Amino acid sequence: MKMFRLAATAAAFLLSLGAVQAQTTLRIGLAEDPDILDPSMARTYVGRIVFAAFCDKLFDIDEKLNIVPQLALSSETVDDGKGLVIKLRPGVKFHDGEPFDAEAAKFSLERHLTLPGSFRKPELASVDHVDVVDPLTIKLVLKSPFSPLLAQLTDRAGMMMSPKAAKAAGDKFGLHPVCAGPYKFVERVQQDRIVFEKFADYWNKDNVFIDRIVFQPIVDATVRLANLKSGGLDLIERVLATDLKEVRADSRLKVATAIELGYQGITLNIGKDKAKGPLSQSAKVRQALDLAIDREAINQVVFNGEFQVGNQWVNPDHPYYQKSLPVRARDVEKAKALLKEAGVTPPVSVDFLVPKGAETETPAQVIQSMAAEAGFDMKIRVTEFATGLKQAEAGDYQAYMLAWSGRVDPDGNTFIFLHSRAPQNYGDWNNAQADKALEDARLVTDFAKRKASYEVLTKLVQDEEPLLYLYHRRIIIAHTTRLEGYKQMPDGLVRVVGLKLK
Amino acid sequence: MLNFLARRLAQIVPTLFFVSVLIFSLQQLLPGDPAMVMAGEERDPAVIEQIRHQYRLDQPIPVQYAYWIKGVLSGDFGESLRNKMPVRELIAQKLPVTLQLGAMAIIIAFLIGIPAGIVAAVKKGTAWDYGANFFALWGISTPNFWLGIMLIFLFSIELGWLPASGYVPPTENWRASLAATIMPAFVLGNAIAAVLMRHTRSAMLQVLESDYVRTARAKGLWERSVILKHAMRNALTPIITLGALELGTLLSGAVLTEQIFSIPGFGKLIVDAVFNRDYAVVQGVVLVTATIYITLNLIADIAYILVNPRLRG
Numbered sequence: 001m002k003m004f005r006l007a008a009t010a011a012a013f014l015l016s017l018g019a020v021q022a023q024t025t026l027r028i029g030l031a032e033d034p035d036i037l038d039p040s041m042a043r044t045y046v047g048r049i050v051f052a053a054f055c056d057k058l059f060d061i062d063e064k065l066n067i068v069p070q071l072a073l074s075s076e077t078v079d080d081g082k083g084l085v086i087k088l089r090p091g092v093k094f095h096d097g098e099p100f101d102a103e104a105a106k107f108s109l110e111r112h113l114t115l116p117g118s119f120r121k122p123e124l125a126s127v128d129h130v131d132v133v134d135p136l137t138i139k140l141v142l143k144s145p146f147s148p149l150l151a152q153l154t155d156r157a158g159m160m161m162s163p164k165a166a167k168a169a170g171d172k173f174g175l176h177p178v179c180a181g182p183y184k185f186v187e188r189v190q191q192d193r194i195v196f197e198k199f200a201d202y203w204n205k206d207n208v209f210i211d212r213i214v215f216q217p218i219v220d221a222t223v224r225l226a227n228l229k230s231g232g233l234d235l236i237e238r239v240l241a242t243d244l245k246e247v248r249a250d251s252r253l254k255v256a257t258a259i260e261l262g263y264q265g266i267t268l269n270i271g272k273d274k275a276k277g278p279l280s281q282s283a284k285v286r287q288a289l290d291l292a293i294d295r296e297a298i299n300q301v302v303f304n305g306e307f308q309v310g311n312q313w314v315n316p317d318h319p320y321y322q323k324s325l326p327v328r329a330r331d332v333e334k335a336k337a338l339l340k341e342a343g344v345t346p347p348v349s350v351d352f353l354v355p356k357g358a359e360t361e362t363p364a365q366v367i368q369s370m371a372a373e374a375g376f377d378m379k380i381r382v383t384e385f386a387t388g389l390k391q392a393e394a395g396d397y398q399a400y401m402l403a404w405s406g407r408v409d410p411d412g413n414t415f416i417f418l419h420s421r422a423p424q425n426y427g428d429w430n431n432a433q434a435d436k437a438l439e440d441a442r443l444v445t446d447f448a449k450r451k452a453s454y455e456v457l458t459k460l461v462q463d464e465e466p467l468l469y470l471y472h473r474r475i476i477i478a479h480t481t482r483l484e485g486y487k488q489m490p491d492g493l494v495r496v497v498g499l500k501l502k
Numbered sequence: 503m504l505n506f507l508a509r510r511l512a513q514i515v516p517t518l519f520f521v522s523v524l525i526f527s528l529q530q531l532l533p534g535d536p537a538m539v540m541a542g543e544e545r546d547p548a549v550i551e552q553i554r555h556q557y558r559l560d561q562p563i564p565v566q567y568a569y570w571i572k573g574v575l576s577g578d579f580g581e582s583l584r585n586k587m588p589v590r591e592l593i594a595q596k597l598p599v600t601l602q603l604g605a606m607a608i609i610i611a612f613l614i615g616i617p618a619g620i621v622a623a624v625k626k627g628t629a630w631d632y633g634a635n636f637f638a639l640w641g642i643s644t645p646n647f648w649l650g651i652m653l654i655f656l657f658s659i660e661l662g663w664l665p666a667s668g669y670v671p672p673t674e675n676w677r678a679s680l681a682a683t684i685m686p687a688f689v690l691g692n693a694i695a696a697v698l699m700r701h702t703r704s705a706m707l708q709v710l711e712s713d714y715v716r717t718a719r720a721k722g723l724w725e726r727s728v729i730l731k732h733a734m735r736n737a738l739t740p741i742i743t744l745g746a747l748e749l750g751t752l753l754s755g756a757v758l759t760e761q762i763f764s765i766p767g768f769g770k771l772i773v774d775a776v777f778n779r780d781y782a783v784v785q786g787v788v789l790v791t792a793t794i795y796i797t798l799n800l801i802a803d804i805a806y807i808l809v810n811p812r813l814r815g
Contacts, residue, residue: 033774035542036585043542117556122546172586190585190592191774192669192766218667218764222651227666230658386534386779389545393538405543423547 038174081145151409262406271428272395292374346375429466580782610691619702641696
């Protein structure tokens with residue numbers, strides 16, 4: 001009896017501790033702590049999720065990847081592609097009450113271009129200067145035509161900052177950012193929370209219904225999900241594909257998903273392989289490795305079939321996917337024959353660099369066993385991400401499992417990896433025709449013409465195989481049924497305008 | 503006593519200098535490039551070069567060290583590469599969190615470990631003893647992360663009594679603060695409780711067999727009085743020292759627990775900083791931790807002398 005009383009008291013005590021206050025706040029669980037909240041200096045994917053709540057951009061995307069105006073009203077390409085005229089939305093204010101106008105837009109773009117340590121500089125590299133045409137119109141004058149520019153302005157390069165606040169704070173702007181989004185910054189405790197409150201003068205305030213938003217970084221996916229289930233959070237990002245079944249079975253939770261803009265793939269070292277292994281010397285050997293892999297099997301075994309298999313830098317539902325070049329089925333016999341044609345004797349040893357993490361290590365093991373059947377000996381070398389990157393840059397690998405989170409414009413998924421002089425062409429693939437296709441696609445805005453350029457590139461990549469595209473992850477967001485109106489966009493960001501909490 | 507203190511204090515300065523050099527050089531052994539890690543997916547060579555220059559990463563290591571140590575001596579630990587916050591501010595923000603967690607863990611450890619040790623010693627060879635030993639073995643061998651997740655499942659998901667993770671400062675709301683920290687503090691304290699229990703048990707067993715305890719019993723004193731007043735007092739001296747040292751260990755033990763419960767403390771700060779190659783933060787945190795460790799050691803030594811007059815000589 002005494003024990004029972006003690007237990008009951010303890011339970012009551014714990015219960016009283018856990019009593020939560022009335023909830024008027026949307027609490028979002030993030031998979032990492034974002035980096036600096038300065039649109040010019042930010043570089044993480046998780047940071048972009050937070051920006052979406054407080055920092056509007058000139059343009060945004062819709063579910064079908066169309067570019068739609070946000071702080072802009074319209075845009076027009078002029079001077080044979082060497083000018084972009086943007087009309088701005090009138091009556092917009094920054095969080096500090098300063099007006100958003102052509103001067104402010106010019107200031108923000110110039111800050112992106114000139115601030116020391118700005119990561120936007122390469123994204124806006126085509127911009128020579130910005131002219132103010134009238135108080136609500138700006139003109140971006142380009143060095144040469146650059147069709148992906150508008151898409152760049154749908155992300156951080158298009159984010160507008162209050163000139164007054166930015167001038168005052170300098171490179172510390174990210175500690176107290178002042179933008180023109182639906183919510184304004186309140187406070188941030190590193191690794192704990194970032195708090196925002198509704199901005200009363202937001203240009204689209206009639207569609208903002210929740211008073212506060214709190215972002216909480218919780219690294220462990222299991223714990224993040226536990227918080228959602230226990231009611232500590234209202235929405236979480238990056239739910240594991242393997243947890244989906246459990247989440248779907250819970251009547252208090254809802255799932256919103258989209259296939260990512262990026263891809264998961266294996267970069268093959270062609271030009272920098274010090275050992276000059278068969279993989280780097282012969283396209284046939286690379287094709288054999290490709291044919292040895294059953295992409296759908298990886299998807300089924302490792303990701304419960306939730307991801308989408310692919311063979312290009314965009315997923316098969318993307319407007320820029322080349323349907324005439326579909327995923328090739330696994331063909332071990334052909335793979336063996338190709339190895340024979342290339343004159344190599346199996347087993348072909350491959351130094352396979354794999355970043356640490358369940359979502360990379362497990363598929364790597366599946367690939368290892370599949371490739372073994374065709375005559376490859378994939379020696380998996382699991383390496384922490386930062387270390388692996390350094391080794392990849394130095395060419396210290398033969399195959400490198402590397403993901404890309406994806407960009408709205410296909411140029412963002414291709415140029416920096418496949419162009420011969422591009423910074424992230426870790427395999428050092430050098431193909432003049434591919435370079436030309438990549439450059440051509442930048443010069444025109446017409447969809448059909450660009451797609452034709454990319455078709456040339458796709459064929460070359462499928463023949464030469466500098467990069468084996470494997471699959472596209474599903475972006476999985478889970479939220480409680482209290483939250484209404486949530487729609488998932490393919491860029492993975494959480495858009496908060498229009499959301500309601502019951 | 504004064505002599506001893508002066509000697510110990512004089513040792514601290516070279517120790518800390520050595521630590522600072524060690525941290526700096528060990529860190530250079532970490533593979534990976536901080537500027538490149540900072541760039542994340544935006545690995546444009548020109549921008550990366552600029553960052554290297556901005557943070558003097560392109561200078562020789564001794565020069566980098568000189569800049570850093572010069573700052574440290576004037577109280578400036580530099581700024582975080584990742585988010586531009588001054589490291590001093592980050593430390594001031596995180597240290598109290600881990601100290602709170604550590605203090606709670608130690609209290610829990612003492613509350614469990616010492617009574618369990620006493621009971622095990624007094625009832626040696628009985629079911630109580632075996633039970634306490636079993637508990638100790640379980641406490642030492644249970645991994646923190648597993649126990650943490652199990653507690654979250656039980657108290658947060660199944661019962662819904664406690665928040666699964668997060669942190670509230672006690673100044674804001676002490677109840678919510680207690681609710682947020684009780685599980686991680688238990689996870690941390692549990693392992694220490696086991697160690698304390700083992701030590702208390704053996705210390706008690708030794709004392710219980712000593713002559714003066716036999717005398718006390720022979721005098722006809724109550725058993726309770728013999729154990730609590732005579733035996734325990736003597737047995738506890740080494741245990742207190744052990745507790746003080748364990749408090750230092752807690753600073754490092756908190757690394758994993760803070761990660762699981764998303765407690766924004768020292769442990770989480772250093773783990774994230776290492777993975778982000780945020781050198782200034784790693785250096786600052788390790789230096790402060792080393793200072794705390796050394797101070798705790800000193801306090802333990804002093805406490806030892808205070809309770810044991812024979813050492814004062």
